[in-house]
Amino acid sequence: MLGKLFNTLVALYIFKVRIAFCLYHNHDLNIYSELLINDSNKANTYHKHLLKEQHNQDEYNNYFEKLCPKPEDIAPCLCVLDTEHSELNLDCRAVVDITQLQNVFQAEFPETSFNRLDMSRSSITVLPSGVFGNITFKHMDFLISSLEVVEDGAFGGSVETLKDLSFQYCNITQFPFESIKNFKVIESIWLRGNKYSAIPSFESDTLKWMTLGSPYLTEIPEFLPNTLPALEDLQFNDSPITNIVPGHFKNLHGLQSLSFRWLQLSGVLTANSFVWDEGQVVTWIDLFHNNYYKIEPGAIQFTEGMYVDIRFNLMDTLEEEVWRPLLELNGTLEVQGLDINCDCGIAWIVTNPQFLEYTVDAFCADGTSFFDLDPKDYIDC
Ligand SMILES: *[C@@H]1O[C@H](CO)[C@@H](O)[C@H](O)[C@H]1NC(C)=O
Numbered sequence: 001m002l003g004k005l006f007n008t009l010v011a012l013y014i015f016k017v018r019i020a021f022c023l024y025h026n027h028d029l030n031i032y033s034e035l036l037i038n039d040s041n042k043a044n045t046y047h048k049h050l051l052k053e054q055h056n057q058d059e060y061n062n063y064f065e066k067l068c069p070k071p072e073d074i075a076p077c078l079c080v081l082d083t084e085h086s087e088l089n090l091d092c093r094a095v096v097d098i099t100q101l102q103n104v105f106q107a108e109f110p111e112t113s114f115n116r117l118d119m120s121r122s123s124i125t126v127l128p129s130g131v132f133g134n135i136t137f138k139h140m141d142f143l144i145s146s147l148e149v150v151e152d153g154a155f156g157g158s159v160e161t162l163k164d165l166s167f168q169y170c171n172i173t174q175f176p177f178e179s180i181k182n183f184k185v186i187e188s189i190w191l192r193g194n195k196y197s198a199i200p201s202f203e204s205d206t207l208k209w210m211t212l213g214s215p216y217l218t219e220i221p222e223f224l225p226n227t228l229p230a231l232e233d234l235q236f237n238d239s240p241i242t243n244i245v246p247g248h249f250k251n252l253h254g255l256q257s258l259s260f261r262w263l264q265l266s267g268v269l270t271a272n273s274f275v276w277d278e279g280q281v282v283t284w285i286d287l288f289h290n291n292y293y294k295i296e297p298g299a300i301q302f303t304e305g306m307y308v309d310i311r312f313n314l315m316d317t318l319e320e321e322v323w324r325p326l327l328e329l330n331g332t333l334e335v336q337g338l339d340i341n342c343d344c345g346i347a348w349i350v351t352n353p354q355f356l357e358y359t360v361d362a363f364c365a366d367g368t369s370f371f372d373l374d375p376k377d378y379i380d381c
C-alpha cells in the first residue's frame, strides 16, 4: 500500500519536473543534459537554478538586470546568477580567443565581484595582463584549456580575492610563479599536467595546497626559509624528476603531505632524504610509480601513524631495519606492485600480526598474498 503511494508520488514528481522543463528554452535543456553527462554536481545546481528561475521569474529577472551585464554585451560568456548561494558566476567556456575575451570585459558590469570564472576546455592560448579589467573572481577554472602563456598581471584585481586557481592539464609554458606572493587569500593552486620546464622559488603566506607537474620539469623548485608557511600538501606528478635532494623540504614548516607520483625517481633513496625540522609533522609520503630499487635505513624520518606509499617501485624485499621503525609508530606501508622475495627477509612481518595488517597489499613474486603465508614456516628464520 505504502509502496504504491510512494510510486505514485515519484511519478507525480517526475511529471512535474517534465512540465517544468517544457517551459524552459531548448538552450537550457541542452546545457542541462550535457551537464548531466559531464558533471552531475553542476547539473544539480543548474537544475535548482532553472527551477528557481521558474518559480521566481520576476524576482530573478529583477536581480539579474541589477547585477549582470547585458547578455549580448558579454556573449559568448554567460552571467549566471546563483540565487541559492547569492553568487554571480561567469561561464566563458565558449570563448575561443583573446579578442573575444577582451571584448567581454569591456562590457559594462553593474557588479564587479564574481565568484567563479569557468573557462574549462576553452581554446584560448594566452591570458594577457589586465584582461579582466576591474572584474574580480574568487575561483578561476581553466581545466584542460589550451592556455600556453599566463602573463604577469593577468589576474588583475583578483589578487585580492582569488582563493583557488585551477589550471590543470593545459599547455602552460609560462606562469607568473613569482607573483604568487601578491595573492592575499590564495589557498590552492592546481598546475599539474602543464609544460613549463622550471619553477623559480615562490612565496605565499596563505597557500595550502598545490599540485605541480610537467613533462619538461626535471628539478623540484627550491623552497627558501619562511616563504610558504601555510603549505600543507604539495604534489608533483608525471615529471621526469630523478632525484630528491636530502633535506629539501625542511623549510616547509606547515607541511603534512608530500606526493611524487609517476616521477622518475630512481636507484637508491639515500639516508636523510626526508628529514624534518623541529615542529614539522609530515604524515604522508607518496612515492607511487617510481624506480627506486632500494630505500636506505633512515631515508625517511617517520612520524606517528605515517602513511608511506611505495607501490610500483623496484624493491624486492622489505628490510626490517628500514621499515620496522615505521610500523612500530603505527604507520602504514603500501606495497602493491612490488614482487617481494618471500624468504627469511620478511619473517619479521609475517610473524607479527600488526605489522602484517599494516603492510598493505603485499604479495610475493609468485603472487601469494602475505596473508596466505604460514607464519610457522618463518619461525626458524
Ligand atoms: C561537456 O563536455 C564536452 C566534451 O567533453 C564539451 O564539448 C561540452 O561543452 C560540455 N558541456 C557542458 C555543458 O559542460
Ligand SMILES: *[C@@H]1O[C@H](CO)[C@@H](O)[C@H](O)[C@H]1NC(C)=O
Residues within 6 Å of the ligand: 112, 133, 134
Ligand atoms: C570599473 O571600470 C569601469 C570602466 O573602467 C568604471 O566605469 C567602473 O566605475 C569601475 N568599477 C569599479 C567598481 O571600480
Ligand SMILES: *[C@@H]1O[C@H](CO)[C@@H](O)[C@H](O)[C@H]1NC(C)=O
Residues within 6 Å of the ligand: 144, 145, 146, 147, 169, 170, 171
Ligand atoms: C596541447 O598541445 C597539444 C600539441 O599542440 C595539443 O594536441 C593539445 O590538444 C593541447 N592541449 C589542450 C588542452 O589544448
Ligand SMILES: *[C@@H]1O[C@H](CO)[C@@H](O)[C@H](O)[C@H]1NC(C)=O
Residues within 6 Å of the ligand: 304, 328, 329, 330
Ligand atoms: C600504536 O597503537 C597501539 C594500539 O592502538 C597503542 O597502544 C600504541 O601506543 C600506539 N603506538 C604509538 C607509537 O603510537
